[in-house]
Amino acid sequence: MTSQSPPLDQIPDEEILSRFVLSKSWIRFDNSIKPNAFMPPPDLNLSVTASSQLSDDEIWLIGQDVAQNRPDGKLRGRADISALNARSQSLDAIANPIPNNIHHTHIVGWPTDKPLQKIIAQELADAARFLPNPNSETA
Numbered sequence: 001m002t003s004q005s006p007p008l009d010q011i012p013d014e015e016i017l018s019r020f021v022l023s024k025s026w027i028r029f030d031n032s033i034k035p036n037a038f039m040p041p042p043d044l045n046l047s048v049t050a051s052s053q054l055s056d057d058e059i060w061l062i063g064q065d066v067a068q069n070r071p072d073g074k075l076r077g078r079a080d081i082s083a084l085n086a087r088s089q090s091l092d093a094i095a096n097p098i099p100n101n102i103h104h105t106h107i108v109g110w111p112t113d114k115p116l117q118k119i120i121a122q123e124l125a126d127a128a129r130f131l132p133n134p135n136s137e138t139a
Contacts, residue, residue, distance in 0.1 A: 010093070011094065014052070014083070014084065015051075015052050016050070017086065017107070018048060018049045018059055018079070019037055019038065019079045019128070020062075020063040020067065020078050021033070021037055021075070021130070023036075031132065032128075035125045037079055038120075040110045040117060044112070045096070045106040045108055046106060046107040047104065048107055050103045051103065054103065056134075059078065060133065060134070062101050063133070064135070065100050065101070075136065076133060076136075077130055077131050078130070079131075080129045081124055081127050081129075085128075086107050086124065089120045089123055089124065091109040091110065092107070
């Protein structure tokens, strides 16, 4: 019996996926993450960065670049989960490199039903570890 290798663009289970937190409304007073941080956009491709192979400084630089392209330009922090956390919710993590972030990844496989999306987002938020932006006093 031969074991199959995962597709080249599939992210390993142990990979850490960093979701950049750009909205203050995604963070609770106790620094836990609200489900909205993990709600997928209309195209159902939730953007994260595969960050296990990066230094903290490199992760924060990518996050700052992402934040600069948003209305208020503030990077509040990041919410880290593993690819296995996504897969435990019947989702998948697929590499999707972009020009400014070769580690860019999509969490895919979301249901189209909004209430189901919210349940999954809650599970991911519960599994997430929030790290405030160390380079901002107003994060």
